Amino acid sequence: MFEFIYNILDFSFDLVIKDIKFENYILTGLTGVIIAFAVINGVLGGVLALIWGERRLLGRFQQRTGPNRWGPQGILTSTADAVKVMFKEDIVPEEADRYIFNVAPLLLVIPVFIIFSVIPFGISLYAVDINVSALFILAITSISGLSIICAAWASANRIAIFSALRSVAMLISYEIPVGLSLVGILLICESMSVMDIVIYQKIPFIFIQPVAAIVFFLGSLAEINRTPFDLTEAESELAAGYQNDYSGMKWGLFYLGEFAAAIAAATVFSTLFLGGPNGPFLPGIFWLTVKVVAVLFFIIWIRASWPRFRIDQVLNLAWKGLFELTLVNIIVTSIAVIIWTDGESNRLIYIGLANWVFAFPFVILIFKMLKTSNYKNTNKESMTYPIGSDTPKFIKEKIK
Amino acid sequence: MIGFGLIKGLSVTFRNLFSPVFTVQYPDKRVGVFGLAKSKNKSVFELLKEEPKQILYAILGLAKVKVKNDQFPRFRGNEFVWYDDRCTACASCAKYCPLGIIEIVTHASGENLQAGENYAIDKFDIDTGRCMFCGLCVEACPYDALHMGTDFERGNYHRAKLVLDKETLISQDKNPSSWFRPQFEEKEYNPWASNLSDYKEAGRHEKPSDEKIKQNWVNKRKFNG
Numbered sequence: 091m092f093e094f095i096y097n098i099l100d101f102s103f104d105l106v107i108k109d110i111k112f113e114n115y116i117l118t119g120l121t122g123v124i125i126a127f128a129v130i131n132g133v134l135g136g137v138l139a140l141i142w143g144e145r146r147l148l149g150r151f152q153q154r155t156g157p158n159r160w161g162p163q164g165i166l167t168s169t170a171d172a173v174k175v176m177f178k179e180d181i182v183p184e185e186a187d188r189y190i191f192n193v194a195p196l197l198l199v200i201p202v203f204i205i206f207s208v209i210p211f212g213i214s215l216y217a218v219d220i221n222v223s224a225l226f227i228l229a230i231t232s233i234s235g236l237s238i239i240c241a242a243w244a245s246a247n248r249i250a251i252f253s254a255l256r257s258v259a260m261l262i263s264y265e266i267p268v269g270l271s272l273v274g275i276l277l278i279c280e281s282m283s284v285m286d287i288v289i290y291q292k293i294p295f296i297f298i299q300p301v302a303a304i305v306f307f308l309g310s311l312a313e314i315n316r317t318p319f320d321l322t323e324a325e326s327e328l329a330a331g332y333q334n335d336y337s338g339m340k341w342g343l344f345y346l347g348e349f350a351a352a353i354a355a356a357t358v359f360s361t362l363f364l365g366g367p368n369g370p371f372l373p374g375i376f377w378l379t380v381k382v383v384a385v386l387f388f389i390i391w392i393r394a395s396w397p398r399f400r401i402d403q404v405l406n407l408a409w410k411g412l413f414e415l416t417l418v419n420i421i422v423t424s425i426a427v428i429i430w431t432d433g434e435s436n437r438l439i440y441i442g443l444a445n446w447v448f449a450f451p452f453v454i455l456i457f458k459m460l461k462t463s464n465y466k467n468t469n470k471e472s473m474t475y476p477i478g479s480d481t482p483k484f485i486k487e488k489i490k
Numbered sequence: 491m492i493g494f495g496l497i498k499g500l501s502v503t504f505r506n507l508f509s510p511v512f513t514v515q516y517p518d519k520r521v522g523v524f525g526l527a528k529s530k531n532k533s534v535f536e537l538l539k540e541e542p543k544q545i546l547y548a549i550l551g552l553a554k555v556k557v558k559n560d561q562f563p564r565f566r567g568n569e570f571v572w573y574d575d576r577c578t579a580c581a582s583c584a585k586y587c588p589l590g591i592i593e594i595v596t597h598a599s600g601e602n603l604q605a606g607e608n609y610a611i612d613k614f615d616i617d618t619g620r621c622m623f624c625g626l627c628v629e630a631c632p633y634d635a636l637h638m639g640t641d642f643e644r645g646n647y648h649r650a651k652l653v654l655d656k657e658t659l660i661s662q663d664k665n666p667s668s669w670f671r672p673q674f675e676e677k678e679y680n681p682w683a684s685n686l687s688d689y690k691e692a693g694r695h696e697k698p699s700d701e702k703i704k705q706n707w708v709n710k711r712k713f714n715g
Contacts, residue, residue: 151506155511158551161552162551391500391504396500
């Protein structure tokens with residue numbers, strides 16, 4: 091995409107102004123501005139649509155209508171909200187560290203937009219192609235933790251600090267499984283470039299690396315602080331968490347950053363595991379959009395269905411469950427990669443089969459060891475009832 | 491089986507996604523093409539022929555339909571229904587009113603002494619701004635001239651406009667509530683479906699005939715025995 095726009099600019103400048111010769115860096119800069127403008131505005135529009143879609147879908151999941159007043163099907167609701175947020179009063183607490191307090195929201199938003207620079211929207215439609223872009227994505231996403239702890243520390247609020255500590259603990263824990271879950275893919279592709287990974291995905295990697303896909307998806311949910319890992323904003327315990335003292339457009343930036351991060355996570359997941367822009371007949375951008383929307387729908391569906399983890403459960407899951415799963419995945423994949431070397435026909439299918447047979451059973455095994463599956467074998471006599479209601483006698487008799 | 495609980499939770503919410511919503515939209519509701527056609531008692535093709543613009547609005551989700559939420563017929567609304575032909579100006583309602591908000595002024599009419607029209611009514615004001623809708627005036631009326639109403643969308647910026655005077659009471663749509671008026675319930679009268687402008691239909695419920703009373707008495711014993 092870069093060269094395409096660059097050439098068009100070069101050509102058009104030549105047509106208009108013949109005498110002046112433009113330096114290369116001016117054209118490069120202009121091309122960058124155009125691409126950044128398109129991507130940032132696309133993501134911002136996506137965030138507005140996502141906020142509306144999430145409220146609307148959550149409504150439907152709970153048998154409500156959701157917002158449907160403002161515009162067709164209520165699609166202008168989030169626009170109205172954005173305008174409202176812009177005109178709200180901006181309050182900074184007296185004891186706050188003003189500089190860090192003001193910088194923190196930007197630290198959350200900017201990295202999210204940077205992620206989109208390495209995402210291929212089509213087979214030749216990308217802003218930059220770094221040869222280590224998978225690593226780049228992992229590195230950039232962890233800046234959000236810095237932003238959250240900056241915000242909490244600067245606002246001098248103990249509740250915010252609790253929230254930020256939880257967030258950072260979660261980020262540190264989940265960074266490792268997320269990073270290691272990509273190793274399997276990198277072994278298969280023998281490249282760290284997202285572009286290469288996309289080209290290599292004749293079959294989506296979710297079918298070839300099921301364990302890695304599960305771990306990566308859960309890990310990215312934790313990194314963007316979404317349900318079931320949204321304990322940084324557990325309303326009943328921490329009010330709004332690290333955003334407690336923010337108001338106006340600074341709060342709006344946090345909100346924007348969170349939803350943009352959700353889009354970014356869905357995009358990265360669909361690029362690495364669902365084949366990205368690969369698809370028959372239609373252009374790549376269409377298939378990428380379809381996949382991103384599907385992943386976002388699943389994220390919202392999870393939010394409507396599953397309860398929130400406790401902090402110790404979250405860390406247990408990361409260190410005792412997902413971390414081991416990634417190690418198993420790496421071992422199985424690396425052995426499979428050695429056996430079926432590059433260039434062999436049906437290589438991906440064999441590696442996938444090996445993963446399903448040898449790695450996937452470990453998901454069940456490890457979660458059995460974590461004792462998360464006592465759903466079926468519930469001891470009915472020890473079942474607890476809501477606080478404030480002693481178990482009535484007739485229920486006790488019924489259980490027996 | 492591991493993960494079964496998670497999948498079960500997801501399936502519950504997924505079923506909810508396609509079930510009808512409980513939200514009651516008021517005062518208007520957004521409808522689609524089929525909802526719009528249904529509200530106008532037409533088929534979609536008829537609507538397409540007559541009002542293609544409306545169909546476009548409905549597809550965009552901009553079509554609105556006015557909603558009138560039906561209460562129970564005994565609902566006591568923020569208005570009164572008064573039949574001046576039935577009223578004898580006895581002022582029972584004014585005497586029973588605990589807040590004293592009904593004002594009645596009469597003069598001797600000098601005609602139809604037998605028909606209960608000794609007095610002609612000059613003024614019949616009910617200040618609904620101070621009314622607490624206890625309904626004692628309706629209970630007190632010996633000739634069923636005064637009824638509770640069913641309208642409740644009478645919000646106003648001026649207290650003076652909340653006073654129902656004689657002219658408004660006569661000219662307004664008459665949708666009496668069936669509160670303390672069993673004759674309406676016997677006829678299964680629905681205040682939101684029909685306009686009861688004829689005072690003769692709003693009358694007292696008739697005393698059941700002797701045979702009917704007898705039959706009722708017998709039926710009661712039968713059931714208990």
